[in-house]
Amino acid sequence: MDEEGRRTVQPPQEAEHENEVKDELEEENDDGGSSEVEDEEKSFDELGLDPRLIRALSKKDISVSKPTPIQRVAIPLILEGKDVVARAKTGSGKTLAYLLPLLHKLFADSGLKQKNAPSAFILVPSGELCQQAYKEISSLIDLCKVHLKAVQLRSNMPISDMRAALSGPPDILISTPACVAKCLSTGVLQSTSVADSLEILVLDEADLLLSFGFEEDLKALTALLPRRCQCLLMSATSSDDVDKLKKLILHNPYILTLPEVDGVKDEIIPKNVQQFWISSSDQDKLVHILALLKLELIQKKVIIFTNSIDMSFRLKLFLEKFGIKSAVLNSELPQNSRLHILEEFNAGLFDYLIAGDESEVKDEQLANKGSNADTKWSKKYPKQKLDSEFGVVRGIDFKNVFTVVNYDMPGSAVGYVHRIGRTGRAYNTGVSVSLVSPNEMDILEEVKSLLGNEEDQNSDVISPFPLLTKSAVESLRYRAEDTAKSVTRVAVREARAQDLRNEILNSEKLKSHFEANPRDLDLLKHDRILSQKPPAPHLRKVPDYLIDATTKEASKMVKLARAAMGNNPSRRQGQGFKRKLKKGGGDPLKSFSAEGGRKGARKGGMKRGGRSTDGNHNHKKRKSV
Numbered sequence: 001m002d003e004e005g006r007r008t009v010q011p012p013q014e015a016e017h018e019n020e021v022k023d024e025l026e027e028e029n030d031d032g033g034s035s036e037v038e039d040e041e042k043s044f045d046e047l048g049l050d051p052r053l054i055r056a057l058s059k060k061d062i063s064v065s066k067p068t069p070i071q072r073v074a075i076p077l078i079l080e081g082k083d084v085v086a087r088a089k090t091g092s093g094k095t096l097a098y099l100l101p102l103l104h105k106l107f108a109d110s111g112l113k114q115k116n117a118p119s120a121f122i123l124v125p126s127g128e129l130c131q132q133a134y135k136e137i138s139s140l141i142d143l144c145k146v147h148l149k150a151v152q153l154r155s156n157m158p159i160s161d162m163r164a165a166l167s168g169p170p171d172i173l174i175s176t177p178a179c180v181a182k183c184l185s186t187g188v189l190q191s192t193s194v195a196d197s198l199e200i201l202v203l204d205e206a207d208l209l210l211s212f213g214f215e216e217d218l219k220a221l222t223a224l225l226p227r228r229c230q231c232l233l234m235s236a237t238s239s240d241d242v243d244k245l246k247k248l249i250l251h252n253p254y255i256l257t258l259p260e261v262d263g264v265k266d267e268i269i270p271k272n273v274q275q276f277w278i279s280s281s282d283q284d285k286l287v288h289i290l291a292l293l294k295l296e297l298i299q300k301k302v303i304i305f306t307n308s309i310d311m312s313f314r315l316k317l318f319l320e321k322f323g324i325k326s327a328v329l330n331s332e333l334p335q336n337s338r339l340h341i342l343e344e345f346n347a348g349l350f351d352y353l354i355a356g357d358e359s360e361v362k363d364e365q366l367a368n369k370g371s372n373a374d375t376k377w378s379k380k381y382p383k384q385k386l387d388s389e390f391g392v393v394r395g396i397d398f399k400n401v402f403t404v405v406n407y408d409m410p411g412s413a414v415g416y417v418h419r420i421g422r423t424g425r426a427y428n429t430g431v432s433v434s435l436v437s438p439n440e441m442d443i444l445e446e447v448k449s450l451l452g453n454e455e456d457q458n459s460d461v462i463s464p465f466p467l468l469t470k471s472a473v474e475s476l477r478y479r480a481e482d483t484a485k486s487v488t489r490v491a492v493r494e495a496r497a498q499d500l501r502n503e504i505l506n507s508e509k510l511k512s513h514f515e516a517n518p519r520d521l522d523l524l525k526h527d528r529i530l531s532q533k534p535p536a537p538h539l540r541k542v543p544d545y546l547i548d549a550t551t552k553e554a555s556k557m558v559k560l561a562r563a564a565m566g567n568n569p570s571r572r573q574g575q576g577f578k579r580k581l582k583k584g585g586g587d588p589l590k591s592f593s594a595e596g597g598r599k600g601a602r603k604g605g606m607k608r609g610g611r612s613t614d615g616n617h618n619h620k621k622r623k624s625v
């Protein structure tokens with residue numbers, strides 16, 4: 001610390017002690033002993049939060065009696081003013097875990113002291129996450145009807161806009177570290193004002209902040225942090241980068257790690273996601289995805305991940321020929337368009353989103369910076385022009401996604417976990433289906449060994465997808481292969497360029513229009529057709545005679561399951577949904593085998609991955625829907 005009591009840039013010595021909370025039941029205290037945390041099933045209002053926040057949660061349809069485990073543990077500690085590192089898996093509700101106590105504190109402090117800079121900074125690695133956090137905070141502030149102001153700043157804003165946004169000043173600033181560093185270096189934010197005013201600093205998606213190259217920007221900020229500033233670090237995974245940040249910024253923090261039930265692996269496994277895979281050559285992936293979507297064997301909404309922008313457009317053009325509309329999200333698009341695509345998808349304006357997940361390409365590029373390393377991965381996915389603050393996978397809260405499809409497998413098992421974590425968020429459930437080519441089998445093996453349960457070798461965390469028969473695939477093969485020929489490289493290039501042109505035009509319109517009409521989502525469609533010709537009528541509808549009886553039954557069951565949810569996946573949470581599913585024939589993914597139709601009639605359990613498991617003792621990592 002310097003004379004003025006500010007935190008210095010040098011990482012402090014290893015904290016004198018760290019307070020670890022290893023799960024919601026056990027809290028390690030300073031002496032290394034452990035004590036039971038009483039009444040682990042506390043509701044939100046028993047956590048000591050302002051009643052206005054509790055009412056706001058009810059209005060947002062979040063059950064006030066059911067905080068997630070990380071919320072139950074983190075909220076009281078943050079309310080007490082402790083520095084906290086919260087590591088809990090993707091989709092576990094970390095955003096509210098820091099936002100609720102942060103707002104509670106700002107409600108209490110509001111108007112007490114004249115400030116020249118915001119009281120709270122929330123720093124995230126990408127523009128998309130800024131927008132997401134901003135919307136969540138704004139909706140809570142609106143619902144609580146309090147006089148607090150939050151602003152989001154992004155690096156691409158003109159300095160004059162930044163200055164205007166910070167005049168006042170607002171109570172909460174949501175931004176990226178690079179943007180805050182820019183504000184400091186241009187004098188938009190005064191260092192002395194920050195040092196005088198800042199009470200709470202949140203680093204969300206902390207493990208990404210350093211890998212996205214924000215280290216120097218963060219150091220510029222940490223030099224100003226007053227000693228009293230409470231620091232919170234949220235992360236889905238533990239990594240060296242999280243440790244580095246922890247040492248750089250936090251003071252003797254409480255480390256919250258929520259392994260839930262049985263050990264380290266559970267820390268990362270999205271338990272609410274039933275995971276499946278389909279073996280497919282690279283060429284056959286188009287016919288497989290067509291069969292899944294056209295024969296309605298997976299439930300909407302769906303995110304389809306590819307590893308390249310060209311593949312995303314190829315897929316979009318191909319599906320269009322069969323009358324399946326989708327939108328493409330990628331790093332090439334202007335930021336306003338990307339944010340708008342996300343908003344439309346979250347609002348349910350279209351069902352299929354093809355997301356070019358280049359984050360792993362970016363990681364690979366960062367890892368190989370300065371070297372000429374020519375890995376298998378970089379050969380397959382050559383360098384693309386990437387927006388350094390774009391991330392389509394990490395941290396983005398896609399709403400009500402039921403199925404995640406890996407059209408291309410990601411480059412790592414960790415990338416896989418983050419992708420499938422876009423469904424099954426908080427108390428919801430979801431399904432993932434990965435198309436795995438022979439070249440990608442090593443990643444599948446990596447995923448299996450990362451997620452597998454060594455003590456339970458006989459059960460697969462990721463199983464063969466049970467609803468797709470060979471004959472269903474073959475019935476569509478001719479049409480798919482014939483149509484794929486028309487999706488040429490030139491067509492893909494033109495579609496990509498056309499989409500970019502449209503979106504650049506849109507982006508300007510979007511900026512001005514949505515500033516004035518934030519709720520007017522439907523103005524610009526992002527899932528419009530890019531093909532020159534409309535889809536041929538014979539491709540739009542699969543003739544009845546092509547679909548075998550087993551597939552018809554599978555598709556019917558998927559539809560029944562969807563109807564039981566009333567097209568509202570958030571209703572998957574309750575018992576009511578389970579009852580309705582039972583009436584409608586049960587979860588098709590559990591009660592059905594593509595080879596043998598319904599499994600319910602068969603005694604002695606069901607087959608998964610060629611191994612027999614007892615229907616009543618299904619794999620414990622796979623939560624029933």
Ligand SMILES: Nc1ncnc2c1ncn2[C@@H]1O[C@H](COP(=O)(O)OP(=O)(O)OP(=O)(O)O)[C@@H](O)[C@H]1O
Nearest residue numbers: 066067068090091092093094095236395397425426
């Ligand atoms: N107690 C709760 N009950 C029900 N839903 C919740 C609860 N808390 C949060 N949610 C919802 O769960 C979803 C996931 O939460 P959130 O985005 O905070 O997860 P996360 O842990 O930050 O995930 P990631 O690591 O991917 O960023 C959000 O839509 C949020 O509104």
